[in-house]
Amino acid sequence: MKRTILVLSLAFCSLAATAADTSKGAESTAPTCPVTGKAANPAITLVYEGNSYAFADETAKQKFSDDRANSLYQKLGGKTAIDAAVELFYVKVxxxxxxxxFFEDINMNKQKRKQKEFLSAALGGPIPYAGKDLRSAHESLGGLNDSHFDAIAENLLATLTELKVDPQLIEQAMAIVGSTRDAVLNRPAKPATPAVP
Known part of the structure; x- marks a missing residue:
């Protein structure tokens, strides 16, 4: 299947970062392996999107690389593409x-940064989201309802369509966004459906 990476008609080059990026100037590695949580071996590293990661062993390194390659985050174009999409999304919102x-008294630079971090993590990026959970982040927004959620989703869909993202990738991204509706609107969590034997 041919993938279309997010494209901005202005100054955005369609760059999909590769899991085997070896660019210089990367941040220092963490002391623990991001896959196993064990102590990292500083001799087993990989640079991804300018950040250097150290791993406990070669198996963990390969898993990290495979997870990046198979993630929706990577298929959409990685950090560069997510950043561009969030910027255009907030123009629309x-x-x-x-x-x-809802955004009148919000520091939009901070809001965009948090949204980029959240979307990156939700779509399979390498850095876990460390901000507030969706319920906590939206609980103070009185009057938030389905029509507001739908408006935000419509703006995201319009953004991804304008950026010429492959329709199958848009469908996957919108399914992930749709799965957050109850949390954003502070509704009780639905019980998990038991697996059919």
């Missing part, structure tokens, strides 16, 4: 009278 009032 702030122009949308259905929801822009």
């Amino acid at each position: 702030l122009a949308d009278k259905r929801v822009n009032h």
Whole structure:
């Protein structure tokens, strides 16, 4: 299947970072393996999107590399693409009278940074999201309802469509976003459906 990476008609080059990136100037490695949680071996490293990761062993390194290659995050174009999409998304959201009032007193630079971090983690990026969970982040927004969630989802869909993302990847991304509805709207979590034997 041919993948279309996010494209901005202005100054965005379609760069999909590779799991085997060997660029210089990467951040220092963490003392623990991001796959196993064990002590990392500083001799077993991989640079991904400018960050250097150290692993407990070669198997953990390979798993990390495979997880990056198979993630929706990577298929969409990685950090560069997520950053570009979030910037365009908020242009649309702030122009949308259905929801822009929720952002009147918000530091938009901080909001964009948090959204980039959240989306990257939700789509399979390498850095876990460390911010508030969705319920906590939205609990103070009185009056938030399905129509607001739908407006945000519509703006995301319009963003991904405008950036010429492959329709199958859009469908996957929208399914992930849709799965957050109850948490964003502070509804009780639905019980997990038992597996059919």
